[in-house]
Amino acid sequence: MKSVRFRPAFSDRISGIFTMTVKDNRRPRQINLIPLTDVSTEVQLGIREMRNEDTVRKWMFTDRIIELNEHLAWLSRIKGDQRQIIFVVIDGEGCPVGIASVNAIDYPHKKADWAFYLTEKAPAGLGSALEFAFINFIFDALDMQKLNCQVIEGNDRVVKLHKKFLFEDEGFKRSDIINNGKRIGVHLLGLTRKDWDEGKGGVYEKYGKSLDKYSISVSWDNSQGKGDGKLVDQIEMARARNNLNWMNILRLVLDLSPEHGKALIADIRDIDKEISRLSDKLVSE
Ligand SMILES: CC(C)(COP(=O)(O)OP(=O)(O)OC[C@H]1O[C@@H](n2cnc3c(N)ncnc32)[C@H](O)[C@@H]1OP(=O)(O)O)[C@@H](O)C(=O)NCCC(=O)NCCS
Numbered sequence: 001m002k003s004v005r006f007r008p009a010f011s012d013r014i015s016g017i018f019t020m021t022v023k024d025n026r027r028p029r030q031i032n033l034i035p036l037t038d039v040s041t042e043v044q045l046g047i048r049e050m051r052n053e054d055t056v057r058k059w060m061f062t063d064r065i066i067e068l069n070e071h072l073a074w075l076s077r078i079k080g081d082q083r084q085i086i087f088v089v090i091d092g093e094g095c096p097v098g099i100a101s102v103n104a105i106d107y108p109h110k111k112a113d114w115a116f117y118l119t120e121k122a123p124a125g126l127g128s129a130l131e132f133a134f135i136n137f138i139f140d141a142l143d144m145q146k147l148n149c150q151v152i153e154g155n156d157r158v159v160k161l162h163k164k165f166l167f168e169d170e171g172f173k174r175s176d177i178i179n180n181g182k183r184i185g186v187h188l189l190g191l192t193r194k195d196w197d198e199g200k201g202g203v204y205e206k207y208g209k210s211l212d213k214y215s216i217s218v219s220w221d222n223s224q225g226k227g228d229g230k231l232v233d234q235i236e237m238a239r240a241r242n243n244l245n246w247m248n249i250l251r252l253v254l255d256l257s258p259e260h261g262k263a264l265i266a267d268i269r270d271i272d273k274e275i276s277r278l279s280d281k282l283v284s285e
Contacts, residue, residue: 028212028213028214028215029091029092029123029213029214029215030092030214030215030217031089031090031091031092031097031126031129031130031214031215031216031217032089032090032216032217032218032219033087033088033089033090033100033134033137033216033217033218033219033220034087034088034090034219035085035086035087035088035219035220036075036078036086036087036088036099037078037079037240037241038219038240039088039090039096041243041244041247043088043096044075044244045068045071045251046096047071047088047096047099048066048068048071050096050097050098050099050117050118050119051066051071051099051117052065052066053119053120055120056117056118056119056120058179058180059117059151059152059155059158060117060152061152061177063179063180068251068255068256069252069255069256069260072248072251072252072260072264073260073263075244075248076245076248076263076264076267079241079244080241082105083103083104083105083106084101084102084103084104084105085101085102085105085142085220086099086100086101087099087100087101087218089116089118089122089126089130091122091123097118097119097121097122097126098116098117098118098119098122098126098130099116099117100114100115100116100130100134101114101115101116102114102138102142103115104148105142105144109145109146110143110144110145110146111144111145111146111147111148112138112142112144112146112147112148113147113148113149113150114134114138114147114148114149115149115150116130116131116134118130125210125211125213125214126214127161128161128164128165128207128210128211129210129211129213129214129216130214130216131161131162131165132165132200132203132204132207132211133214133216133218134216134218135147135165135191135196135200136200137218137220139193139196139197141218141220141222142222144193145192145193146190146191146192146193147167147190147191147192147193147196148170148188148189148190148191149162149167149189149190150186150187150188150189151186151187151189152177152179152184152186152187153172153179153184153185153186153187154184155187159187159189162189162191163189164203164207165191165203166191166195166196166199166200166203167189167190167191168189168190168191168195169187169188169189170188170189170190171187171188172185172186172187172188173185173186173188232282235275235278235279235282238271238274238275238278239275241271242268242271242272242275245264245267245268245271246268248264249261249264249265249268252264
């Protein structure tokens with residue numbers, strides 16, 4: 001897997017690696033975005049703590065505390081989901097500090113949704129740098145033409161943040177969800193690739209100094225999303241997914257009810273079939 005470097009600054013594509021012009025002599029803080037499926041089970045499970053922080057969950061569509069079984073079910077769902085890519089944001093010390101996700105990926109229409117959150121312990125300015133780099137990643141590496149996001153009513157800071165990065169209002173869904181026991185609305189915001197390509201220079205001119213405090217790399221292999229990787233890689237990935245399932249079973253048996261265990265066993269069985277189908281193909285080639 002390549003690590004594609006999306007510095008907030010301008011980038012030139014050289015052999016698939018994005019490089020940037022360093023605008024000042026201070027060392028930028030290195031931040032890595034690693035696919036959730038590639039981080040350790042410990043990190044995958046630890047993310048639940050950040051997701052459950054008050055400052056994060058109150059701005060999520062599901063704002064209650066996420067229990068372990070729900071988290072495990074989510075981990076299990078996203079593993080085989082080609083329409084979303086979840087990245088763990090890892091700081092220079094190797095600690096997870098947040099999540100950035102591309103959701104509802106629609107390859108025929110080249111559009112997607114995105115969202116992110118950071119632990120409240122994350123350093124100031126990281127949200128902005130991450131947004132700049134992640135927009136570049138989604139347009140350049142995933143070849144999308146339109147990027148959408150939804151922000152819960154009251155989260156004015158994030159609406160403002162998105163507008164700083166050229167997102168425009170595309171509507172407001174009144175009384176759309178229940179949040180903290182009340183019906184509230186949802187802002188719809190969107191950004192076209194054309195607007196981004198034309199406007200990102202201006203954004204960088206304005207905010208480059210603070211964006212350049214971070215150097216953001218995204219580990220991503222384009223064949224991963226579209227399922228056309230080499231067979232050996234697919235088997236490796238499937239095995240890694242099943243390893244996670246076995247760990248989850250262990251935890252479920254310790255913590256939870258047998259019915260959740262059955263769902264995981266069914267998933268293991270299906271992935272085992274996939275491994276054997278891929279292995280058959282490999283030997284018959
Ligand atoms: C959205 C989020 C990732 C942004 O991260 P961040 O680290 O706060 O980002 P930054 O430090 O770059 O700050 C972004 C802006 O918010 C402002 N800000 C930061 N903390 C603030 C606070 N407590 N109150 C008001 N404004 C604040 C910053 O000044 C900055 O504004 P500017 O662009 O005018 O300078 C983070 O706030 C978060 O995880 N929020 C909860 C989840 C969420 O709302 N996700 C978005 C759903 S789409």
